[in-house]
Amino acid sequence: MTIALGCIADDFTGATDLASTLVKQGMSVIQINGIPKQPIALNEAEAVVIALKSRTTPVEQAITESLEALQWLLNQGAMQIFFKYCSTFDSTDQGNIGPVTEALMYALEETFTIACPAFPTNGRTLYQGHLFVGNCLLSESGMRDHPLTPMRDANLVSVLDRQTKGNVGLIPWTTVNQGVTAIQDAIKKLKQDNIQHAIVDAITDQDLINIGHACADLKLITGGSGIAMGLPDNFRRKKSVGNSEAHFPLNLPGNTAVLAGSCSLATIEQVATARKQWPAFPIDAISLADNDRLVDEILQWSEQHVENSPILIYSTASATEVTHIQSVLGRAEAGEMVEVAMGKIAQGLLERGVRKLVVAGGETSGAVVQALGVNAMEIGPEIAPGVPWCRTLGDPNILLALKSGNFGDKHFFLKAVEQLK
Numbered sequence: 001m002t003i004a005l006g007c008i009a010d011d012f013t014g015a016t017d018l019a020s021t022l023v024k025q026g027m028s029v030i031q032i033n034g035i036p037k038q039p040i041a042l043n044e045a046e047a048v049v050i051a052l053k054s055r056t057t058p059v060e061q062a063i064t065e066s067l068e069a070l071q072w073l074l075n076q077g078a079m080q081i082f083f084k085y086c087s088t089f090d091s092t093d094q095g096n097i098g099p100v101t102e103a104l105m106y107a108l109e110e111t112f113t114i115a116c117p118a119f120p121t122n123g124r125t126l127y128q129g130h131l132f133v134g135n136c137l138l139s140e141s142g143m144r145d146h147p148l149t150p151m152r153d154a155n156l157v158s159v160l161d162r163q164t165k166g167n168v169g170l171i172p173w174t175t176v177n178q179g180v181t182a183i184q185d186a187i188k189k190l191k192q193d194n195i196q197h198a199i200v201d202a203i204t205d206q207d208l209i210n211i212g213h214a215c216a217d218l219k220l221i222t223g224g225s226g227i228a229m230g231l232p233d234n235f236r237r238k239k240s241v242g243n244s245e246a247h248f249p250l251n252l253p254g255n256t257a258v259l260a261g262s263c264s265l266a267t268i269e270q271v272a273t274a275r276k277q278w279p280a281f282p283i284d285a286i287s288l289a290d291n292d293r294l295v296d297e298i299l300q301w302s303e304q305h306v307e308n309s310p311i312l313i314y315s316t317a318s319a320t321e322v323t324h325i326q327s328v329l330g331r332a333e334a335g336e337m338v339e340v341a342m343g344k345i346a347q348g349l350l351e352r353g354v355r356k357l358v359v360a361g362g363e364t365s366g367a368v369v370q371a372l373g374v375n376a377m378e379i380g381p382e383i384a385p386g387v388p389w390c391r392t393l394g395d396p397n398i399l400l401a402l403k404s405g406n407f408g409d410k411h412f413f414l415k416a417v418e419q420l421k
Ligand SMILES: Nc1ncnc2c1ncn2[C@@H]1O[C@H](COP(=O)(O)OP(=O)(O)OP(=O)(O)O)[C@@H](O)[C@H]1O
Pocket: 011, 013, 014, 086, 146, 147, 148, 261, 262, 263, 264, 267, 285, 315, 316, 317, 321, 322, 325, 326, 334, 335, 336, 337, 338, 339, 360, 361, 362, 363, 364, 365, 403, 404, 405, 406
């Protein structure tokens, strides 16, 4: 059995977001964390999402890993490749979206692709090439102050142009709104005009479905999870996928914990709400650098509470606090240090009987999933748009919810735990 769609996600929360979108559209999907080192039972999966932690790694490393993932997916028979990045286009002028896209295009001998991060259900829309988050431009949203990829330009044609060797064009909403044939004609015209990348406007789910249908014959599609909504239909038309429903019970015995390493605005609110209900431990990043016993202290603290209640452990801090911490420790160093600590805390929590774990933040989720050695997961019920519960395949046997920093309303952590009852 070969797979139909092969996906490469540049972070772990993004991967579950995409996998959940495909599952909701009736595809059977497995998420694999990292490039598989051994054969993995694909259990008749129609799509595989390989989760990488390549959003903020050095460009060359992101390219190498993405190409390895590509080769693995092609070896499984993938007929189309999807490169998933963040709905807020998280990247820097050096990359990694542009360089990874171009490396994948070269390897696939493809001369054209689209870039569409829109995700209207979560407030990300694209108009005239400009990305909006809710009612403000990306550059005026909380993403302005992201700890690793501050986004200060909302014009994605310019942003992508700075990251690519090829030429970047636009398929505007006036075209997208005319439907599939108009989008296909625009793609033909852009190709004739020697354009290699098109930012594609999208405001509604119907726009995304039409764009997905119009791109049935592209070897590579890039974007957020929204654009994947139309893809299962393309394969269904070719009779290469069926209509599956993913369900598994959320009744695993064991303790429950939430680890938040995201400093995004939605997570800040979610932490503020949950800490009023549950025992909570704030991690001070500067103390983490000074005190090499802090992780052990946190785990000792967890032992006093975790049998009786879900617990929350968070490094989440405001933009002002993060700026201060980064001025003391360095941007990358602070991020890395908190991620390593979160990985060790997650390992310690599993040793203390935690079997249900919510993690907030893509980089944080990557660090935690890698520390726990979770190789693959299947996708279960959604807690909020873009965030499903997942069940690990193999050891350790746990339930995981990997939440993108800015997803979910302020009750998200409480809702996630409520679903376990
Ligand atoms: N208090 C802090 N000070 C400085 N850096 C921090 C702090 N807390 C967390 N970090 C780092 O900030 C980064 C947050 O990125 P992460 O991807 O986990 O969250 P996010 O960007 O909000 O989520 P997503 O990528 O899903 O949108 C991580 O590298 C994390 O270690």
